[in-house]
Amino acid sequence: MPDPKYLRFDTLSLHAGQRPDPATGARATPIYQTTSYVFKDTDHAAALFNAERAGHVYSRISNPTNGVLEERVAALEGGVGAIATASGQAAMHLAIVTLMGAGSHIVASRSLYGGSHNLLTYTLPRFGIETTFVDPRDPEAFRRAIRPQTRLLFGETLGNPGLEVLDIPAVSHVAHDAGLPLLVDSTFTTPYLCKPFDLGADLIFHSATQFLGGHGVAIGGVLVDGGRFDWEASGKFPTLTEPYAGFHEMNFCEEYGPAAFIMRARKEGLRDFGACMSPSTAFHLLQGVETLPLRMEKHIANTRRLVAFLAESAAVESVSYPELAQHPDHERAKILLPKGCGAVFSFCLKGGREAGRRFIEGLRVFSHLANVGDAKSLVIHPASTTHHRMDAEALQAAGIDEGTVRLSVGLEDADDLIEDLGRALYLSQKG
Amino acid sequence: MELRANNCRVYAYAGGRGFVADQPTVLFVHGSGLDHTVWILQSRYFAHHGYNVLALDLPGHGRSEGPFLPSVEDMADWVIQVMDAATVAQAAMVGHSMGALVTLEAAARYPARISSLSLLGISVPMPVTETLLSAAAAGEHTAIDMVNIWAHSAGAQIGGNPVPGMWMTGGGVRLLERSSPGALHNDLKACNDYQAGLESAARISCPVTLLLGEQDVMASPRSAAELLGAIDGARSVVLPSCGHMMMAEQPDGVLDALKGALC
Numbered sequence: 001m002p003d004p005k006y007l008r009f010d011t012l013s014l015h016a017g018q019r020p021d022p023a024t025g026a027r028a029t030p031i032y033q034t035t036s037y038v039f040k041d042t043d044h045a046a047a048l049f050n051a052e053r054a055g056h057v058y059s060r061i062s063n064p065t066n067g068v069l070e071e072r073v074a075a076l077e078g079g080v081g082a083i084a085t086a087s088g089q090a091a092m093h094l095a096i097v098t099l100m101g102a103g104s105h106i107v108a109s110r111s112l113y114g115g116s117h118n119l120l121t122y123t124l125p126r127f128g129i130e131t132t133f134v135d136p137r138d139p140e141a142f143r144r145a146i147r148p149q150t151r152l153l154f155g156e157t158l159g160n161p162g163l164e165v166l167d168i169p170a171v172s173h174v175a176h177d178a179g180l181p182l183l184v185d186s187t188f189t190t191p192y193l194c195k196p197f198d199l200g201a202d203l204i205f206h207s208a209t210q211f212l213g214g215h216g217v218a219i220g221g222v223l224v225d226g227g228r229f230d231w232e233a234s235g236k237f238p239t240l241t242e243p244y245a246g247f248h249e250m251n252f253c254e255e256y257g258p259a260a261f262i263m264r265a266r267k268e269g270l271r272d273f274g275a276c277m278s279p280s281t282a283f284h285l286l287q288g289v290e291t292l293p294l295r296m297e298k299h300i301a302n303t304r305r306l307v308a309f310l311a312e313s314a315a316v317e318s319v320s321y322p323e324l325a326q327h328p329d330h331e332r333a334k335i336l337l338p339k340g341c342g343a344v345f346s347f348c349l350k351g352g353r354e355a356g357r358r359f360i361e362g363l364r365v366f367s368h369l370a371n372v373g374d375a376k377s378l379v380i381h382p383a384s385t386t387h388h389r390m391d392a393e394a395l396q397a398a399g400i401d402e403g404t405v406r407l408s409v410g411l412e413d414a415d416d417l418i419e420d421l422g423r424a425l426y427l428s429q430k431g
Numbered sequence: 432m433e434l435r436a437n438n439c440r441v442y443a444y445a446g447g448r449g450f451v452a453d454q455p456t457v458l459f460v461h462g463s464g465l466d467h468t469v470w471i472l473q474s475r476y477f478a479h480h481g482y483n484v485l486a487l488d489l490p491g492h493g494r495s496e497g498p499f500l501p502s503v504e505d506m507a508d509w510v511i512q513v514m515d516a517a518t519v520a521q522a523a524m525v526g527h528s529m530g531a532l533v534t535l536e537a538a539a540r541y542p543a544r545i546s547s548l549s550l551l552g553i554s555v556p557m558p559v560t561e562t563l564l565s566a567a568a569a570g571e572h573t574a575i576d577m578v579n580i581w582a583h584s585a586g587a588q589i590g591g592n593p594v595p596g597m598w599m600t601g602g603g604v605r606l607l608e609r610s611s612p613g614a615l616h617n618d619l620k621a622c623n624d625y626q627a628g629l630e631s632a633a634r635i636s637c638p639v640t641l642l643l644g645e646q647d648v649m650a651s652p653r654s655a656a657e658l659l660g661a662i663d664g665a666r667s668v669v670l671p672s673c674g675h676m677m678m679a680e681q682p683d684g685v686l687d688a689l690k691g692a693l694c
Contacts, residue, residue: 004576004577004580005580006576006580006600007588007589015589016589016590017589017591017592017598018589018590019586019591046479047479050447050475051472051475052472052475052476053476053683054593054594054595054683055593061595062596063595064595066595068590070595070596070597071590071591071592071596071597072590074597074598074601075598075600075601079598080598080601080602080605081594081596081597081598081601081602082596082598083596226605227601227605228608249447250447255447255468255475256468256471257466257468257493257606257609258602258605258609259597259602259605262596266595
């Protein structure tokens with residue numbers, strides 16, 4: 001028998017989930033721009049609706065182009081399956097509503113993307129789901145916040161804005177001790193830098209809009225099921241362990257074993273909430289995933305150059321990046337993120353809010369906008385944009401200084417980026 | 432459905448339907464280290480098309496209590512005990528890999544209890560390499576990886592799962608990881624030790640279909656040729672470009688072949 005070897009990351013990035021189109025021989029993944037699929041006969045139709053045969057019925061539930069993206073991300077993460085969603089927010093929402101309903105509780109890191117924070121703080125409580133936020137650097141804080149109603153622990157591989165490195169092994173241990181799954185937002189790291197399932201996480205989602213796509217042309221998300229969590233042993237998840245009147249009285253754990261979560265998420269969550277991805281978006285995102293290893297390597301190399309440059313600049317108060325010895329999570333980053341700590345980081349300018357404004361105005365290559373994870377380098381000055389209504393005290397409470405600048409380092413020549421930063425730093429201090 | 436055999440609880444997936452009197456029964460037996468979920472599509476189909484379904488979890492596998500049964504012959508006897516517990520006089524039997532050996536042996540021992548036999552991914556004998564047996568005995572994850580990789584065709588390892596969004600080899604490895612400690616080694620050893628296959632095959636009198644994967648490196652069509660010749664009237668169906676895990680790789684191909692094989 002042949003020597004047993006799984007395909008490796010770079011190969012999976014290009015191939016996983018797609019073989020040449022059987023109808024046309026097309027090598028690239030075709031865009032199946034169709035809402036629906038013709039049944040072979042009435043028996044075939046009934047069998048598809050009753051989960052007796054595999055296939056597609058309606059593109060809100062599944063689509064062949066989306067299926068390639070889903071398989072590919074599942075393969076790169078080491079999961080059992082995935083669902084492509086309309087956005088990263090939709091992926092996070094899908095994970096939560098598949099697991100729980102009114103009366104449930106989540107324990108989450110307090111260092112989250114603003115959209116996630118809004119969902120947990122303001123929106124889900126209207127539907128009876130409460131969240132307690134805790135210090136992501138303190139796994140015991142997660143443990144202390146768990147209640148009988150808790151159904152999920154949640155954090156980001158790299159927190160926002162402090163780049164706290166989530167101790168996934170320790171937090172997953174806390175979660176599993178309580179019979180709970182750990183959901184991780186891995187957008188900033190991608191599976192190239194971090195494989196949360198290997199560290200103990202149970203569910204992962206990405207805003208694929210960022211590094212997975214990398215081109216800034218498509219909004220999308222992906223939810224991935226690791227397939228290891230024992231929902232039946234936990235006893236806290238009736239959506240997965242009891243018959244579901246909404247789908248043929250199906251008990252998803254009994255039917256699908258390790259794939260129970262992702263199958264329920266598709267057969268209920270996509271069907272009913274409908275936050276599906278367009279197949280053309282899936283196609284765009286696939287173009288990005290094909291080059292993920294190459295891009296992440298360059299993102300990291302450029303980021304390291306810029307971090308080193310800024311750390312030496314007289315115009316800079318401080319740089320926050322976990323690879324720097326002074327970062328509170330430096331040691332943890334060396335263990336959990338040995339290939340790099342992402343390409344998004346913050347630094348603090350001398351001169352406060354006005355210096356920040358002059359710095360932004362002085363940039364030529366960096367694009368001033370509210371996004372991260374693009375092939376092009378991006379910058380934002382929170383005190384003059386996203387947080388401009390906050391005074392200095394309110395900013396500090398949010399972990400932001402008046403001179404804080406966030407960079408998302410792209411794939412340009414690092415020398416051009418350094419020269420751009422150098423020019424803007426000079427202008428920022430001219431006052 | 433829960434039954435009892437050998438004073439232990441037995442789980443049998445019924446395909447999402449209850450038993451209906453006077454319907455024919457189709458009984459599925461899984462392969463090494465696996466459970467009833469490998470049959471999910473095919474078993475649901477037959478349960479909704481005029482059959483009672485028993486997709487068994489062998490002792491110590493899935494939701495059935497242990498202990499493991501150490502030989503194919505013991506498993507064949509146990510399957511008949513489960514039929515007794517379910518008050519099923521006769522069933523169409525479908526087995527995959529080790530499960531195919533089990534149903535083959537059951538058909539030889541209890542010919543009145545089996546109306547037809549569908550043997551998926553079978554070779555007789557079914558030798559297992561010492562490297563794999565040793566790794567499985569030691570509980571090493573490499574045993575799971577070896578089985579998982581060899582069980583999927585080259586194409587399936589790239590993907591293109593007919594079930595949308597599912598990563599086939601990822602699902603395969605998780606299912607094997609869920610098996611009870613020692614289950615995989617017990618089963619692989621049972622396959623390796625089973626030497627009576629050709630003699631048993633010669634005693635089979637019911638209709639037999641061999642369903643083989645063209646790219647199956649664990650039970651290739653070539654290695655099944657002697658078995659095919661040993662069973663009077665047996666026919667074979669070869670699924671093109673398919674590996675050993677044919678129920679996952681080509682679920683419709685398997686279903687369509689079974690529809691023509693059950694009686």
